Amino acid sequence: MADLPGFKVTTLSYVMSLMPDTILKDLEMERHGYVVHPVGPYVVPLPGGRVMIEYDDPKQNYEEFAAINKHDADALEQWEAWMGGIADVLGPVLMTTRRRSGRRSRATCWTRSSWPGSSAGSTSGRSAT
DSSP states (O other): OEEETTEEEOTTHHHHHTSOHHHHHHTTGGGGTOOOOOOOSEEEEOGGGOEEEEOSSHHHHHHHHHHHOHHHHHHHHHHHHHHHHHHHHHHHHHTOEEOOTTSOOEEEEOOGGGSTTOSSSOSOOEEOO
16 A cells, blocks of 8 residues: 555555446445546657557547557557457456355356357356365
8 A cells, every 4th residue: 555645545446446336336445435537648658768658549649659650550440349349259258256055155167068058068167266
C-alpha cells in the first residue's frame, strides 16, 4: 500500500481494476469504499527514449501509431477486433463455475469435447486444480 497525503493506493490497483463487475456487485465492493478511477491516455515507452501515447479515441490512436509505423497503424482496427473477439469468448469461460456435491465451487476448465453443447463427448467439464 502506497500512502501519500490524501491518497491510498494499493499495489494491486491495476489488477483490481480488471475485476469482473459481477464479482464487484456480489461482494458489494462500492459499499466498502472500492472505487476505480479510469486512467488514460497511456504512455508506451519505446526504444531510444521515444514514447507513444495510446488514446481511447481511435482516430488519435491511429495518428499516433502511424507516426511510429504506418503498417501497424493500418492493422490496428483489425488487431483490436481480433482481441475483442478473444475477450468475447474467454470472458464468459473465465466466469464459469460448477458446483459439485460436497465440494466448494471451483473454476471449470473446459476441453473441446466437454464444452457445453458439444456433440463430441460429455458435457461434465473438468475442474481446474
